[in-house]
Amino acid sequence: MARTPAPAYACTSCGARHTKWAGRCDACGAWNSVVEEAPLSVGPRAAGPRGRTIALTDLGADDPPPPRAASGLGELDRVLGGGLVPGSAILVGGDPGIGKSTLLLQAAAAFAGRGLSCVYVSGEEAAAQVRMRAQRLGLGQAPVRLGAVTALRDILTTLDAERPDLAILDSIQTLWLDTVEAAPGSVAQVRAAAHEVVSFAKRRGTAVILVGHVTKEGQIAGPRVVEHMVDTVLYFEGERGHQFRILRAVKNRFGPADEIGVFEMTGAGLAEVGNPSALFLAGRDAPAPGSAVFAGIEGTRPVLTEIQALVAPSTLGTPRRTVVGLDAGRVSTILAVLEARCGIPFAGLDVFLNVAGGLRVTEPAADLAIAAALLSAREDVAIPPEMVLFGEISLSGALRPVAQTENRLKEAAKLGFTRASLPQGSKTGGAEGMDLDTPADLAAVAGLMFGAG
Numbered sequence: 001m002a003r004t005p006a007p008a009y010a011c012t013s014c015g016a017r018h019t020k021w022a023g024r025c026d027a028c029g030a031w032n033s034v035v036e037e038a039p040l041s042v043g044p045r046a047a048g049p050r051g052r053t054i055a056l057t058d059l060g061a062d063d064p065p066p067p068r069a070a071s072g073l074g075e076l077d078r079v080l081g082g083g084l085v086p087g088s089a090i091l092v093g094g095d096p097g098i099g100k101s102t103l104l105l106q107a108a109a110a111f112a113g114r115g116l117s118c119v120y121v122s123g124e125e126a127a128a129q130v131r132m133r134a135q136r137l138g139l140g141q142a143p144v145r146l147g148a149v150t151a152l153r154d155i156l157t158t159l160d161a162e163r164p165d166l167a168i169l170d171s172i173q174t175l176w177l178d179t180v181e182a183a184p185g186s187v188a189q190v191r192a193a194a195h196e197v198v199s200f201a202k203r204r205g206t207a208v209i210l211v212g213h214v215t216k217e218g219q220i221a222g223p224r225v226v227e228h229m230v231d232t233v234l235y236f237e238g239e240r241g242h243q244f245r246i247l248r249a250v251k252n253r254f255g256p257a258d259e260i261g262v263f264e265m266t267g268a269g270l271a272e273v274g275n276p277s278a279l280f281l282a283g284r285d286a287p288a289p290g291s292a293v294f295a296g297i298e299g300t301r302p303v304l305t306e307i308q309a310l311v312a313p314s315t316l317g318t319p320r321r322t323v324v325g326l327d328a329g330r331v332s333t334i335l336a337v338l339e340a341r342c343g344i345p346f347a348g349l350d351v352f353l354n355v356a357g358g359l360r361v362t363e364p365a366a367d368l369a370i371a372a373a374l375l376s377a378r379e380d381v382a383i384p385p386e387m388v389l390f391g392e393i394s395l396s397g398a399l400r401p402v403a404q405t406e407n408r409l410k411e412a413a414k415l416g417f418t419r420a421s422l423p424q425g426s427k428t429g430g431a432e433g434m435d436l437d438t439p440a441d442l443a444a445v446a447g448l449m450f451g452a453g
Contacts, residue, residue, distance in 0.1 A: 172190055234250070337393055423439075
């Protein structure tokens with residue numbers, strides 16, 4: 001006789017597991033948040049009391065790559081790794097109003113136009129609202145099936161009957177599973193709903209795209225285990241005041257991570273940006289102090305962006321440090337290195353830094369461009385407009401080479417830049433016709449560019 005599994009308990013606030021019920025969660029301290037969890041869907045039954053033997057293969061087995069379905073949207077296909085893989089589970093997160101539903105509705109119409117059967121299920125809007133958005137985007141005649149329901153059991157039953165190639169569920173926080181006694185959007189509901197949806201995708205071969213809300217810190221709301229369950233995690237980023245939107249892959253089992261796709265928000269929806277470097281550098285007029293062009297790498301794509309700095313005397317006891325699009329801790333480190341290793345103080349000065357176009361730069365290769373922009377703003381001397389900069393700065397003030405130097409230089413040369421400042425020892429193949437400056441440390445950069453001691 002099979003033994004009945006012991007009941008499991010979990011906190012609806014933080015997701016911590018407990019062996020017995022308690023009035024207060026030991027992990028987060030929340031009261032009356034520990035509830036009993038109903039068992040999830042049961043896996044395949046074992047063939048016998050000891051289970052069955054599974055077939056094992058060698059690492060050298062020659063398996064064909066997974067088939068992919070392209071949407072025709074080049075930026076979306078790039079981020080997905082070349083197209084949509086059948087049976088894959090994709091999680092898309094982003095701030096409210098950033099354009100997640102618009103992007104996925106356009107993607108559903110694009111895939112449907114390529115012959116895939118697509119189902120769009122909205123738990124946040126009525127079907128009439130989705131139709132109004134489709135008509136505004138010019139997609140009213142796209143062969144996409146719509147549904148507006150939050151009961152996960154009804155959704156999976158419908159998908160099992162329809163057998164679509166792609167199902168979009170907007171959003172995971174609105175889905176409700178009747179086997180879990182918790183409110184929609186709670187940790188238990190989100191985890192259980194994600195488990196059921198991913199299991200359905202693998203079992204039926206239907207690609208599923210889940211929309212996830214984000215917290216105020218920018219992380220997808222709910223338990224982190226949801227990101228481990230799915231195959232691909234995408235973040236849709238952008239600033240409300242900018243028209244550019246960045247679709248970034250932070251996890252992808254079928255393609256490169258950290259790949260980005262650039263879109264522009266227009267009145268007719270999201271338009272692809274084929275050459276983001278030219279767009280991010282658009283509007284650069286005469287050389288101005290505090291402006292430096294950084295040659296960065298986003299995934300496999302080189303992208304040139306403008307880093308802007310402003311340094312002004314402060315009237316406050318503690319000077320302000322305002323950073324947009326960069327890591328504030330990294331900027332503080334660069335300011336400390338400039339003062340300790342180069343003797344250039346920023347005490348009593350307000351510092352403002354911004355990445356033009358709304359792009360967020362996270363790689364350490366931007367250190368040299370940030371330092372150059374700060375020095376240019378402080379000394380009121382413009383950096384030559386034909387120069388690009390990249391390189392990592394160590395705490396000793398030395399410059400360290402970064403990866404994919406050749407791709408950065410090729411992209412800069414393609415956009416008309418003829419001069420580059422980069423660390424010594426960098427691989428500069430393919431940089432014919434460019435004037436290369438290779439200073440040894442940050443002090444040499446300051447002396448070479450601005451005559452600082």
